[in-house]
Amino acid sequence: MNAVTVEDLEKHYRIKSGRGEDRVVHAVDGVSFEVPEGRTLSIIGESGCGKSTIARMLVRLADPTGGRILIQGNDGVDRRAIQLVSQNPWSALNRRKSIRHALEQPLAVHGLHPGRAARAARVRELLELVGLTEEYLDRRPGGVSGGELQRVTVARALAVEPRVLVLDEPTASLDVSVKALLVNLLLDLKQRLGLSYVLITHEIDIARHLADDVAVMYLGRFVEKGPAEQVFSDPRHPYTRALLAAVPGLDREPGVPLTGEVPSAVSPPAGCRFHTRCPLAVDACSRTEPELRREEDGRLVACLRADELR
Numbered sequence: 072m073n074a075v076t077v078e079d080l081e082k083h084y085r086i087k088s089g090r091g092e093d094r095v096v097h098a099v100d101g102v103s104f105e106v107p108e109g110r111t112l113s114i115i116g117e118s119g120c121g122k123s124t125i126a127r128m129l130v131r132l133a134d135p136t137g138g139r140i141l142i143q144g145n146d147g148v149d150r151r152a153i154q155l156v157s158q159n160p161w162s163a164l165n166r167r168k169s170i171r172h173a174l175e176q177p178l179a180v181h182g183l184h185p186g187r188a189a190r191a192a193r194v195r196e197l198l199e200l201v202g203l204t205e206e207y208l209d210r211r212p213g214g215v216s217g218g219e220l221q222r223v224t225v226a227r228a229l230a231v232e233p234r235v236l237v238l239d240e241p242t243a244s245l246d247v248s249v250k251a252l253l254v255n256l257l258l259d260l261k262q263r264l265g266l267s268y269v270l271i272t273h274e275i276d277i278a279r280h281l282a283d284d285v286a287v288m289y290l291g292r293f294v295e296k297g298p299a300e301q302v303f304s305d306p307r308h309p310y311t312r313a314l315l316a317a318v319p320g321l322d323r324e325p326g327v328p329l330t331g332e333v334p335s336a337v338s339p340p341a342g343c344r345f346h347t348r349c350p351l352a353v354d355a356c357s358r359t360e361p362e363l364r365r366e367e368d369g370r371l372v373a374c375l376r377a378d379e380l381r
């Protein structure tokens with residue numbers, strides 16, 4: 072079974088403009104994907120392309136304006152099945168409350184492990200899962216390092232025994248030396264608990280370590296999607312090539328790095344949304360919107376010139 076199935080997901084934000092008529096932000100514009108159980112899908116792309124909006128819709132912090140989300144085949148809202156770990160652990164936790172409180176709260180809300188002794192035992196178990204000891208229980212977020220605090224938010228997400236974690240830039244606020252520790256913890260937890268992950272990141276290196284599959288997002292749409300090995304070692308879409316061009320250590324020819332800004336999501340370019348920045352664009356790219364098409368190796372690419380780029 073798929074842990075996550077997303078069909079034609081859309082989020083349009085209506086914003087008031089000065090002159091009275093509403094404008095529409097095309098934050099997510101027809102995105103589909105599946106995450107098979109036990110796998111990690113990483114969604115990568117520049118800031119503003121819609122990654123966090125997908126994360127928020129997956130955990131029902133935002134309502135889609137179109138499409139469908141199924142968690143383990145169920146399209147109802149099940150707040151225990153899927154949990155979010157966000158970028159900034161300081162804003163995710165209450166500064167005035169102890170770590171014990173942060174871990175007990177979701178248990179109380181969902182009526183899990185009732186009774187003081189059972190709840191205390193579960194809290195200790197959660198801390199142990201993320202490699203922390205009981206001495207952290209009475210500390211507050213201010214008295215704990217960023218890496219440790221992010222472990223606490225992972226433990227809190229796990230408290231309700233979810234099957235899926237949405238990791239929205241989980242390492243972005245951490246020092247380089249601490250990022251690797253969190254990545255290893257996430258790999259270990261996935262294995263031990265049989266979890267599935269949707270990882271949202273602009274840090275390609277983090278995606279390389281964690282992802283089984285990768286979706287590359289540009290201005291609300293996926294432009295390429297496939298097994299991580301294929302996409303990272305032989306990117307096909309010109310946007311993926313440009314995005315990966317600046318990443319050291321990938322075993323392939325360097326590409327042309329990205330230049331210019333992402334166009335506005337209020338009026339995305341006609342045709343291929345990437346054509347205004349694409350080094351390979353031809354006339355047709357400004358008129359015809361390319362569909363995601365399956366390549367000979369199974370991955371999906373949305374580019375009119377994909378055949379030539381093989």
Ligand SMILES: Nc1ncnc2c1ncn2[C@@H]1O[C@H](COP(=O)(O)OP(=O)(O)OP(=O)(O)O)[C@@H](O)[C@H]1O
Nearest residue numbers: 084086096098117118119120121122123124125336
């Ligand atoms: N509440 C909102 N109202 C209006 N527009 C919004 C809202 N939230 C996000 N947007 C817009 O939707 C688009 C996608 O934003 P989103 O935060 O999902 O992108 P992102 O790829 O996660 O970027 P970042 O990494 O900077 O968060 C952007 O153009 C953003 O300005």
